[in-house]
Amino acid sequence: GFSWKLKDHPKLPKGKTVAVVVLDGWGEANPNEYNCIHVADTPTMDSLKKGAPERWRLVRAHGTAVGLPTDDDMGNSEVGHNALGAGRIYAQGAKLVDMALETGKIYEEEGFKYIKECFENGTLHFIGLLSDGGVHSRLDQLQLLLKGASERGAKRIRVHILTDGRDVLDGTSVGFVETLENDLAKLREKGVDARIASGGGRMYVTMDRYENDWDVVKRGWDAQVLGEAPHKFKSAVEAVKKLREIPNTNDQYLPPFVIVDDNGKAVGPIVDGDAVVTFNFRADRMVMIAKALEYKDFDKFDRVRFPKIHYAGMLQYDGELKLPSHYLVSPPVMERTSGEYLVHNGIRTFACSETVKFGHVTFFWNGNRSGYFNRELEEYVEIPSDSGITFNVQPKMKAIEIAEKARDAILSRKFDQVRVNLPNSDMVGHTGDIQATIVACKAADDAVKIILDAIEQVGGIYVVTADHGNAEDMVKRNKKGEPLLDKNGNIQILTSHTLQPVPIAIGGPGLAAGVRFRQDVPDGGLANVAATVMNLHGFEAPSDYEPTLIEVVDK
Numbered sequence: 266g267f268s269w270k271l272k273d274h275p276k277l278p279k280g281k282t283v284a285v286v287v288l289d290g291w292g293e294a295n296p297n298e299y300n301c302i303h304v305a306d307t308p309t310m311d312s313l314k315k316g317a318p319e320r321w322r323l324v325r326a327h328g329t330a331v332g333l334p335t336d337d338d339m340g341n342s343e344v345g346h347n348a349l350g351a352g353r354i355y356a357q358g359a360k361l362v363d364m365a366l367e368t369g370k371i372y373e374e375e376g377f378k379y380i381k382e383c384f385e386n387g388t389l390h391f392i393g394l395l396s397d398g399g400v401h402s403r404l405d406q407l408q409l410l411l412k413g414a415s416e417r418g419a420k421r422i423r424v425h426i427l428t429d430g431r432d433v434l435d436g437t438s439v440g441f442v443e444t445l446e447n448d449l450a451k452l453r454e455k456g457v458d459a460r461i462a463s464g465g466g467r468m469y470v471t472m473d474r475y476e477n478d479w480d481v482v483k484r485g486w487d488a489q490v491l492g493e494a495p496h497k498f499k500s501a502v503e504a505v506k507k508l509r510e511i512p513n514t515n516d517q518y519l520p521p522f523v524i525v526d527d528n529g530k531a532v533g534p535i536v537d538g539d540a541v542v543t544f545n546f547r548a549d550r551m552v553m554i555a556k557a558l559e560y561k562d563f564d565k566f567d568r569v570r571f572p573k574i575h576y577a578g579m580l581q582y583d584g585e586l587k588l589p590s591h592y593l594v595s596p597p598v599m600e601r602t603s604g605e606y607l608v609h610n611g612i613r614t615f616a617c618s619e620t621v622k623f624g625h626v627t628f629f630w631n632g633n634r635s636g637y638f639n640r641e642l643e644e645y646v647e648i649p650s651d652s653g654i655t656f657n658v659q660p661k662m663k664a665i666e667i668a669e670k671a672r673d674a675i676l677s678r679k680f681d682q683v684r685v686n687l688p689n690s691d692m693v694g695h696t697g698d699i700q701a702t703i704v705a706c707k708a709a710d711d712a713v714k715i716i717l718d719a720i721e722q723v724g725g726i727y728v729v730t731a732d733h734g735n736a737e738d739m740v741k742r743n744k745k746g747e748p749l750l751d752k753n754g755n756i757q758i759l760t761s762h763t764l765q766p767v768p769i770a771i772g773g774p775g776l777a778a779g780v781r782f783r784q785d786v787p788d789g790g791l792a793n794v795a796a797t798v799m800n801l802h803g804f805e806a807p808s809d810y811e812p813t814l815i816e817v818v819d820k
């Protein structure tokens with residue numbers, strides 16, 4: 266029968282403190298002026314790379330290696346941390362939705378049937394991120410859903426768009442809105458009353474995460490549900506073009522707007538009897554709006570009106586909270602993650618990051634599961650992020666505070682595993698501010714040093730890696746790898762993640778002599794890290810985990 270008990274590793278001892286450090290958005294790429302990690306002063310990470318060739322390597326962090334549909338899909342934190350923690354590769358939300366749409370199964374499931382009940386007398390609303398970034402949502406999936414729902418009886422459709430500029434180039438919002446308008450016009454020709462009803466930039470409207478700033482969700486609620494926003498337009502294309510002209514505004518931060526009719530009345534507030542679908546598949550930035558749409562008791566902001574709707578998520582975003590209770594596609598079931606195994610084997614675990622990445626080293630790491638496995642053995646610490654700013658203004662973020670918490674946890678000797686996420690290179694990389702990203706990379710490097718010093722003091726082991734690339738390449742490139750220029754001859758800044766591999770380094774005084782990276786897993790990816798970490802705790806990994814990256818040679 267099944268047992269949580271892990272076998273002892275034949276060669277590696279137990280009882281070492283293992284620090285697991287994830288640098289968010291820290292990939293490996295050619296050294297050049299757009300590689301902020303290369304330009305930044307990063308002596309600690311450099312020394313890991315130069316110091317021990319047997320204990321530094323690259324691993325894959327994008328595409329099929331992390332369960333995404335294709336190898337053209339860049340990595341992201343959700344799938345990256347899922348792979349790191351679960352030790353296996355699961356078909357991720359993006360792919361599961363593709364398959365459900367392709368087979369038409371999506372229309373046979375409970376979730377679609379539930380929203381369909383409103384098609385006769387109500388409006389069908391879609392809320393989500395409008396781009397082809399493939400991290401949180403995909404335009405082609407929305408297009409298929411619009412078609413599928415209208416063919417199955419939806420007569421009145423309203424789309425509430427969130428502009429991207431973070432997983433795709435800034436400025437692309439205009440084209441995506443034009444494409445959507447075109448599709449909706451075709452639906453109108455077929456007699457479906459289909460329109461864009463509201464919008465706003467993803468970082469300012471709706472898509473906050475980990476309860477960093479409820480005002481973001483409120484701004485969305487006001488526009489989407491109440492039909493109220495500071496900006497009113499007759500057309501969404503005009504809205505996006507005009508709002509982009511506001512100084513210091515970009516796709517990520519467009520203010521909320523509503524589309525109004527000739528009488529100045531909002532065309533698509535959400536009212537009793539309507540159906541609502543949040544069409545993002547990724548969880549972190551949907552949990553807050555899902556709570557607002559679903560929970561009867563809710564005190565995070567004044568909703569003014571709480572419409573009686575049939576609400577479904579594209580996926581269920583939180584399996585533990587069963588949120589939302591209705592969804593179109595079942596999420597990947599990630600069971601027996603490394604965190605759960607280790608806790609069952611007595612490993613005392615400490616995990617820490619700041620708010621904007623806190624769920625990454627806990628919720629995503631544990632297979633999209635919130636809370637503790639065993640409160641007695643685990644401690645999760647969240648350091649409040651600065652809110653209401655873009656992180657290029659504070660590129661050091663809370664890196665040092667996170668590292669100091671980790672250091673204290675290590676020195677306390679109360680934990681066997683001390684796990685952190687250092688957000689800087691990712692969060693600042695997403696702003697597209699190259700100078701600030703260089704500062705961010707240095708800050709992350711400084712934080713790594715603090716943690717490695719503590720590991721040195723207790724005779725422990727470190728594993729330093731990353732979840733995907735970002736700061737190592739800040740420019741959009743052509744197929745030959747040359748920087749692309751815009752109409753004015755300026756380089757096109759890449760705010761998104763990349764397809765690059767990420768480094769992994771192991772070491773520390775507690776690492777047994779003879780431990781080195783194996784040569785026979787050249788394609789190793791993030792999913793191979795869990796087994797590696799289990800080995801460093803003195804255990805063999807379960808047999809269905811992706812193989813460990815390390816071997817022990819006799820010295």
Ligand code: 3PG
Nearest residue numbers: 341342343400431432691
């Ligand atoms: C975001 O949500 O900030 C980006 O779309 C992806 O970033 P992350 O995967 O690093 O969180």
Ligand code: CO
Nearest residue numbers: 290342691695
């Ligand atoms: Co990111």
